[in-house]
Amino acid sequence: MITVLGHNGYVGQAYVRFFKSQNIAFQGLSREQCDYTDRAILATYLKNEKPDFLINAAGYTGKPNVDACEDHRSDCLAGNAILPGILQVACQEAGIPWGHVSSGCIFTGLREDGSGFSETDVPNFTFRQNNCSFYSGSKALGEEVLGYEARSEKGQQVWKNRQTEDFYVWRLRIPFNEVDNPRNYLTKLLKYQTLLEAENSLSQLDHFVRATIQCWEKKIPFGTYNVTNPGKITTSEVTALMKQKGITQKEFHFFESEKEFLAKAAKTPRSNCILSTDKILTANIALPPVKDAIAEALDQWKPCP
Amino acid sequence: MITVLGHNGYVGQAYVRFFKSQNIAFQGLSREQCDYTDRAILATYLKNEKPDFLINAAGYTGKPNVDACEDHRSDCLAGNAILPGILQVACQEAGIPWGHVSSGCIFTGLREDGSGFSETDVPNFTFRQNNCSFYSGSKALGEEVLGYEARSEKGQQVWKNRQTEDFYVWRLRIPFNEVDNPRNYLTKLLKYQTLLEAENSLSQLDHFVRATIQCWEKKIPFGTYNVTNPGKITTSEVTALMKQKGITQKEFHFFESEKEFLAKAAKTPRSNCILSTDKILTANIALPPVKDAIAEALDQWKPCP
Numbered sequence: 001m002i003t004v005l006g007h008n009g010y011v012g013q014a015y016v017r018f019f020k021s022q023n024i025a026f027q028g029l030s031r032e033q034c035d036y037t038d039r040a041i042l043a044t045y046l047k048n049e050k051p052d053f054l055i056n057a058a059g060y061t062g063k064p065n066v067d068a069c070e071d072h073r074s075d076c077l078a079g080n081a082i083l084p085g086i087l088q089v090a091c092q093e094a095g096i097p098w099g100h101v102s103s104g105c106i107f108t109g110l111r112e113d114g115s116g117f118s119e120t121d122v123p124n125f126t127f128r129q130n131n132c133s134f135y136s137g138s139k140a141l142g143e144e145v146l147g148y149e150a151r152s153e154k155g156q157q158v159w160k161n162r163q164t165e166d167f168y169v170w171r172l173r174i175p176f177n178e179v180d181n182p183r184n185y186l187t188k189l190l191k192y193q194t195l196l197e198a199e200n201s202l203s204q205l206d207h208f209v210r211a212t213i214q215c216w217e218k219k220i221p222f223g224t225y226n227v228t229n230p231g232k233i234t235t236s237e238v239t240a241l242m243k244q245k246g247i248t249q250k251e252f253h254f255f256e257s258e259k260e261f262l263a264k265a266a267k268t269p270r271s272n273c274i275l276s277t278d279k280i281l282t283a284n285i286a287l288p289p290v291k292d293a294i295a296e297a298l299d300q301w302k303p304c305p
Numbered sequence: 306m307i308t309v310l311g312h313n314g315y316v317g318q319a320y321v322r323f324f325k326s327q328n329i330a331f332q333g334l335s336r337e338q339c340d341y342t343d344r345a346i347l348a349t350y351l352k353n354e355k356p357d358f359l360i361n362a363a364g365y366t367g368k369p370n371v372d373a374c375e376d377h378r379s380d381c382l383a384g385n386a387i388l389p390g391i392l393q394v395a396c397q398e399a400g401i402p403w404g405h406v407s408s409g410c411i412f413t414g415l416r417e418d419g420s421g422f423s424e425t426d427v428p429n430f431t432f433r434q435n436n437c438s439f440y441s442g443s444k445a446l447g448e449e450v451l452g453y454e455a456r457s458e459k460g461q462q463v464w465k466n467r468q469t470e471d472f473y474v475w476r477l478r479i480p481f482n483e484v485d486n487p488r489n490y491l492t493k494l495l496k497y498q499t500l501l502e503a504e505n506s507l508s509q510l511d512h513f514v515r516a517t518i519q520c521w522e523k524k525i526p527f528g529t530y531n532v533t534n535p536g537k538i539t540t541s542e543v544t545a546l547m548k549q550k551g552i553t554q555k556e557f558h559f560f561e562s563e564k565e566f567l568a569k570a571a572k573t574p575r576s577n578c579i580l581s582t583d584k585i586l587t588a589n590i591a592l593p594p595v596k597d598a599i600a601e602a603l604d605q606w607k608p609c610p
Contacts, residue, residue: 073450074390082387085379127432127442134449137432144439145378 001025003051005036005087006058010183011101011175011205015057018209027051037078039086046094053216054098056087062135064182067267069135080138085145088167097167097222099212104173104201104226105271106132106140116201116232116276119171119224120158122150125271133268143169148224161223169224170212173275175205176293178300186297187304189239194253196261197235198272201228204293211285220283226275229290238294245298306330308356310341310392311363315488316406316480316510320362323514332356342383344391351399358521359403361392367440369487372572374440385443390450393472402472402527404517409478409506409531410576411437411445421506421537421581424476424529425463427455430576438573448474453529466528474529475517478580480510483605491602492609494543499558501566502540503577506533509598516590525588531580534595543599550603 002019006012007028019026027049029036036042036058046054060079062068069076084100091098106123108131110116117124125132126140128150146169147161176185185202189195208227215225239252255261262269277287288296307324311317312333324331332354334341341347341363351359365384367373374381389405396403411428413436415421422429430437431445433455451474452466481490490507494500513532520530544557560566567574582592593601 073446074387074394077382077390077446077450078387082379082383085382089379127446128435130433130435141378141382141432145382 001027001049001051003046003049003054004028005054005056009057009059010181011172011209012057014177014205014209015055018206018213024213036090037083037086039090042086042090043093046090046096051096054087054091054096055212056084056098056100058083059101060135060138061183065188066133066135066270069133069138070267073134076134076138077141080135081141081145084142088146091167097216099168099170099216100142100146101212102143102169102171102224103136103139104171104203104228104273104275105136106143106171107273107275108132108271110274116274117226118276119226119279120160122157122159125273131269133270135268136271143224159224165222165224168212168215168222170208170215170227171224171275172203172208173228173273174200174202175208176202176297177205178297179302180304186238186242186294186301189235189242189252190248190250192265194255194261194265195235195239196258196265196270196272197254198258198270199232199234199274200272201226201232201275201277202290202294203228204288204290204297207287207293211280211287214285215280215283218284220285225280225283226277227280227287228275228277229287229293230277230281231290232274233290233294237291241295241298245295245301247298247301306332306354306356308351308354308359309333310359310361314362314364315486316477316514317362319482319510319514320360323511323518329518341395342388342391344395347391347395348398351395351401356401359392359396359401360517361389361403361405363388364406365440365443366488370493371438371440371575374438374443375572378439381439381443382446385440386446386450389447393451396472402521404473404475404521405447405451406517407448407474407476407529408441408444409476409508409533409578409580410441411448412578412580413437413576415579421579422531423581424531424584425465427462427464430578436574438575440573441576448529464529470527470529472527473517473520475513475520475532476529476580477508477513478533478578479505479507480513481507481599481602482510483602484607485609491543491547491606494540494547494557495553495555497570499560499570500540500544501563501575501577502559503563503575504537504539504579505577506531506537506580506582507595507599508533509593509595509602512592512598516585516592519590520585520588523589525590530585530588531582532585532592533580533582534592534598535582535586536595537579538595538599542596546600546603550600550606552603552606
């Protein structure tokens with residue numbers, strides 16, 4: 001049996017769908033049922049129920065978007081930075097392996113050599129760089145709370161856990177799939193008046209869920225994995241496909257610059273970045289290329305009635 | 306009646322002593338009695354008990370020193386960054402004025418012109434500068450959670466709350482008094498093998514407590530106040546006084562540099578800084594000069610039996 005925290009959220013619901021479709025026994029744990037923000041209560045639950053695995057899909061993302069995190073800093077830190085630490089201790093105590101849904105949004109840009117950031121690269125869109133949204137800052141602190149930190153090794157800074165990793169950290173980025181939803185990247189592109197042109201790694205939500213469960217099923221080594229669809233895609237490539245596939249007739253408008261976007265449409269900077277998927281692919285977990293995943297989602301697009 | 310959170314801690318106990326000595330009605334609230342980390346539970350308590358004022362002397366400082374915060378990041382963030390946000394909302398909801406014990410340890414050094422940091426200076430020893438201990442980072446985040454942030458005003462960066470301040474933020478720094486205690490700065494100097502020479506602002510604990518209560522009694526404007534004894538003092542000035550006053554015969558040793566200190570005796574950087582006390586003194590709250598306060602504590606020194 002797998003316990004899922006945050007099963008009513010956008011990511012958690014995808015886990016629930018996946019488990020139902022695969023006939024995998026699971027329990028979506030609500031805070032009303034068991035206040036998992038209390039380490040002792042959670043540890044007792046885990047010792048009694050003995051789930052085989054726990055997934056943390058709970059977190060604070062802000063509604064309608066990350067700007068809301070700027071106004072709810074305490075909740076944002078509690079959900080994204082503190083909770084992982086509580087789960088870590090409770091799961092360790094109860095001997096339950098687990099996985100944490102982190103975010104690729106703790107990076108900005110790409111490596112100097114033009115490649116995507118790997119799991120050992122030090123996050124560069126965090127409070128430590130003082131360039132980020134409160135959301136990204138809180139998610140990066142969540143990884144720090146789990147023991148990760150910038151360490152100097154052979155003259156290079158690497159992102160490494162100072163303890164033994166006995167859990168997974170799965171980095172999701174800008175989720176989407178074929179189902180219209182306010183949290184879906186494709187819905188956001190269709191809805192927003194003006195868009196920011198940027199090149200990004202993205203996660204098809206259901207591919208993400210399948211890949212993370214496979215991490216556990218295949219017993220690949222614990223640790224951090226970028227779980228995005230391989231490759232990169234620009235905002236305008238996605239909108240061109242949307243028009244080509246007849247999803248919308250809308251004329252898409254783009255901001256002149258990130259500066260204009262920040263001045264006119266956003267309270268806080270957004271992460272736009274490319275992640276390397278070499279680590280998870282090398283572990284034999286398959287993820288379709290991002291351009292194929294986007295095309296497939298648009299081909300099967302289910303608009304809200 | 307005044308409610309005190311953290312009344313069993315080093316700072317909280319000083320509040321309890323003060324209230325008893327002044328015959329001020331108070332209630333030390335323990336988490337067992339009322340889980341004040343839960344916003345709704347705290348709000349209900351406040352609405353029922355209707356205290357005149359609430360003091361947050363709860364926080365996570367690490368034992369025996371701040372190095373411990375590096376190993377307990379989740380607790381450290383929960384106690385120092387999240388809790389202030391919970392109190393803010395609950396106190397607002399119940400209409401209770403309150404004060405938060407923050408820390409001057411979110412600064413390092415002194416202003417370029419050689420003066421101490423004022424309350425509008427942007428903290429420079431925080432996650433945002435990536436130069437700090439986890440403790441200092443968490444305390445600075447606590448102020449951010451309360452709505453403070455670096456804002457650009459007339460071409461200058463200032464530390465300002467984006468909302469109306471209806472609470473006090475009192476910055477304590479390296480507390481001491483005449484009573485030997487593992488948390489007392491003077492005890493630490495007597496105990497440690499080798500010391501770090503540095504110039505600092507310090508808070509005589511009982512002066513701090515009296516001054517903060519006076520803030521509320523005198524109804525001075527809400528907001529942030531550096532509550533340290535005016536002036537500055539170096540480690541070697543304190544140890545010279547200790548020998549002069551016959552507190553110890555010990556030969557004090559000092560590290561060659563902060564680098565040596567960090568390499569040999571500490572896991573994480575310490576804040577050494579000078580704060581300006583102009584704001585609180587201008588509000589007519591008296592605080593004796595730091596050198597007098599140190600001399601007085603040593604004159605009345607009560608060693609542990």
